[in-house]
Structures are given as structure tokens and as C-alpha cells.
Amino acid sequence: MGFTHETLPQRVRFAAGEADAAVREEVELLGARRAMVIASPRGTEVARAVTAGIEVAVLHDGVREHVPLEIAEAARAVAAEHDVDVVVSVGGGSATGLGKAVALTTGLPLVAVPTTYAGSEATDVWGLTTDGTKTTGTDRRVLPRSVVYDAALTRDLPAGLTTTSGLNALAHAVDALWAPRADPINAALAGEGVRALAVALPAVLDAPHDLTARERVLYGTYLASAAFASSGSGLHHKICHVLGGRFDLPHAATHAIVLPHVLALNAPHAPAADRRLAEAFGSTSAVLGLADLYDRLDAPRSLAELGLRDDQVAEAAAAILPSVPPSNPAPVDLGVLEVLLRSALHG
Structure with a gap:
């Protein structure tokens, strides 16, 4: 055999029915105090429940598929305005993708709580769309520090x-x-x-x-x-x-x-x-x-x-x-x- 393999550094927690406690513990491990929570408008109720145990400085629901650049820039401005020190994304790939867009330019740690099977939470791949062209890249800053998998959060998935x-x-x-x-x-x-x-x-x-x-x-x-x-x-x-x-x-x-x-x-x-x-x-x-x-x-x-x-x-x-x-x-x-x-x- 002759190859070089790299495993990405990330904590992964499976915690069925315990996402709120797991998120609290993961944020505490990061030493973070003020969270920006990202979720789609339809996912805000779940996001509030999942992040009930941490201090949420702002809940941002400006999520769109394929992460248009203007949507990413708006979220970055919200993060700066509220002086947050951690980003918590709750939802599918679009929510995770927007969290990554914020992490990419701010260096803020990201905790991902997936509610679909998108898989973006396990990668260091980011994607932004400008004028109909989707650009992707890899950067360790966008890799979520922790992933919390709670199967109960997928029960309402159609x-x-x-x-x-x-x-x-x-x-x-x-x-x-x-x-x-x-x-x-x-x-x-x-x-x-x-x-x-x-x-x-x-x-x-x-x-x-x-x-x-x-x-x-x-x-x-x-x-x-x-x-x-x-x-x-x-x-x-x-x-x-x-x-x-x-x-x-x-x-x-x-x-x-x-x-x-x-x-x-x-x-x-x-x-x-x-x-x-x-x-x-x-x-x-x-x-x-x-x-x-x-x-x-x-x-x-x-x-x-x-x-x-x-x-x-x-x-x-x-x-x-x-x-x-x-x-x-x-x-x-x-x-x-x-x-x-x-x-x-x-x-």
C-alpha cells in the first residue's frame, strides 16, 4: 500500500433525545459564552429547544439553500454586531452551510446539530453562490468543532x-x-x-x-x-x-x-x-x-x-x-x- 490519509479533528456525539444537554456541554468545552444560533425560519422552535441551556446572543434565521454570498455577508454582520464567540447551527445542510460561511471569515468555532442527513457537518467543505455560480473550497476553519447527532430531531422530517x-x-x-x-x-x-x-x-x-x-x-x-x-x-x-x-x-x-x-x-x-x-x-x-x-x-x-x-x-x-x-x-x-x-x- 502507498497512500496518505488525513482524518479531520472533530468531536462527534450521538445523543438521542439529549441534544440540549450535549450542546450545552460542547459549548462549555469550547469556553464560549455568547452563541449565535443559526436555523431556518421553520427550524427556530427546534433551535430554541436545543440551545435552551446556553446563552444565546442572537438567533439568526436568514438561511437560504446554496448560501448566496449576500446571505453569508448578512450573517457575518450579525455575528459581529452581537459580539458572539461561538456559532451553533441547527438544521439541514443550508443551516450548516451558513454557519460555515460565518466561521470562514470570523474564525469562530462552529457546533453543528443536524436535523437531516446532509452530511455537511462532517466536512471542512464550504460553498458560496454568486451570480449563479457556486464556488466551493476546503478550510479547517469551517469544520465544526463538535457535531451533536440526536435522532429524535429527525422524526418530523417528511x-x-x-x-x-x-x-x-x-x-x-x-x-x-x-x-x-x-x-x-x-x-x-x-x-x-x-x-x-x-x-x-x-x-x-x-x-x-x-x-x-x-x-x-x-x-x-x-x-x-x-x-x-x-x-x-x-x-x-x-x-x-x-x-x-x-x-x-x-x-x-x-x-x-x-x-x-x-x-x-x-x-x-x-x-x-x-x-x-x-x-x-x-x-x-x-x-x-x-x-x-x-x-x-x-x-x-x-x-x-x-x-x-x-x-x-x-x-x-x-x-x-x-x-x-x-x-x-x-x-x-x-x-x-x-x-x-x-x-x-x-x-
Whole structure:
């Protein structure tokens, strides 16, 4: 073996039904006294409950998907105005993303309390959107110092969002197998993450009050995201970042729809990854295993249903092409991207 693996420094707590106590303890460990709490308008009630044990200087609900730059700058101004010394994000990937945007320029520590399966909480990846272009980067300042996973906070997640958010988590694991810094440790984390998600996602939909199944989805989400954070962003995420930033498509659903098409492109050129995924799915091949899971989840299949138009495919492909990672197993050119996108467009 010859590789270099880096594990990101982060505390991770699983505390079903105990998020408020866990957040209080994590903030105390940081020595922080004045918190800026970030949550979406729909998530403020949960955020207040989760942060009841700490001093909240301000609760900021100016959250938008894909973190437009003006939204990030407004949140940074709020943090400065209230002289906060810690940021606590409560919610999905958009809330975590805005918390990261504040941490990026202020250096404030971030504590993340996920209520979906976005996985952003386990990575040092930030993203900002300006004039339809989503820019991403990595910076240790945005890595949450602590993550508090409380499965009880996902009980109100609608079935549709449970599916798309969970498949977004799955996409982190799949992408990690052929991303620029893929290595055997990332592959092991990704494989176990897929195995957990493939079993637990259908179980959550079948029994929405099964807290054990929800905990297992969060476990799979964390493993997949940790693998992704170490391996870097592969073709799947490059495609979805362009689609989200340029055409304002919903993040989780876009990832869910694009994933089978990227897997079908790459799996024949990556036999080791194909075998690992097939085993994790309990199938004879990665593509068949994923297709079976999508059938069980009644997952969305069409980008057209999200608002993408056929006349936008060429523009999207041209925007994606410069960011295609050299590590991608299958050769990729403009024609390949257009075929893939049209296939995802029509489902």
C-alpha cells in the first residue's frame, strides 16, 4: 500500500433525545459564552429547544439553500454586531452551510446539530453562490468543532426529504470511492456507510417512529461524509454543484437524481469500487443494488421535475466540464456529460 490519509479533528456525539444537554456541554468545552444560533425560519422552535441551556446572543434565521454570498455577508454582520464567540447551527445542510460561511471569515468555532442527513457537518467543505455560480473550497476553519447527532430531531422530517437527504448522504460514500484522494481507509468508511444507509433508510420509511433506524441513518451519514471529507469531491458533486448554483435546483433531490447516472458511468471502469458497493447493497452489482434501493424508497428520478429544461443541458455540461476530476474512472468529455444530464433530465 502507498497512500496518505488525513482524518479531520472533530468531536462527534450521538445523543438521542439529549441534544440540549450535549450542546450545552460542547459549548462549555469550547469556553464560549455568547452563541449565535443559526436555523431556518421553520427550524427556530427546534433551535430554541436545543440551545435552551446556553446563552444565546442572537438567533439568526436568514438561511437560504446554496448560501448566496449576500446571505453569508448578512450573517457575518450579525455575528459581529452581537459580539458572539461561538456559532451553533441547527438544521439541514443550508443551516450548516451558513454557519460555515460565518466561521470562514470570523474564525469562530462552529457546533453543528443536524436535523437531516446532509452530511455537511462532517466536512471542512464550504460553498458560496454568486451570480449563479457556486464556488466551493476546503478550510479547517469551517469544520465544526463538535457535531451533536440526536435522532429524535429527525422524526418530523417528511418522507420525501428523508429519501432525498438520505440519498444525498449515500452520494458522499459513492463519490469517495473515486474522488481525487480516494484511499483504502476512505473506501472502508464509505462501504460501511452505504451498508448502514441501504438497510436503515427503508426501515425509517416503513417505521417512522423507529429511533434505532434513524440513529443508523445518522451513523451511515457520518461515515459517508467522513470518507468524502478525506477523499475530496468527485464527478457527482461537481455536477450537482453546477446544477444547484446555476439553476437553483434543490440540493438533496438533485443529488438523489444524478447519483444513479454517475454510478452507471463509472462502475464499469472501477471494478473494486463496484464490488465494494455491490457487497454493501447485498447485490450482484452496484448499479443493480442502487436501483433496487431506489425502487424501495420510491426515489425521484427526473431533473425535469425539479425545473431543469432540455435547452439548459448544453450550458450545464459546458460549465461542469472544466471541474471534472482527473481521477474519474470513466473518460468524460462534453458529449458524455450531455448524455448523462439528458438521461437524468428525463429519468
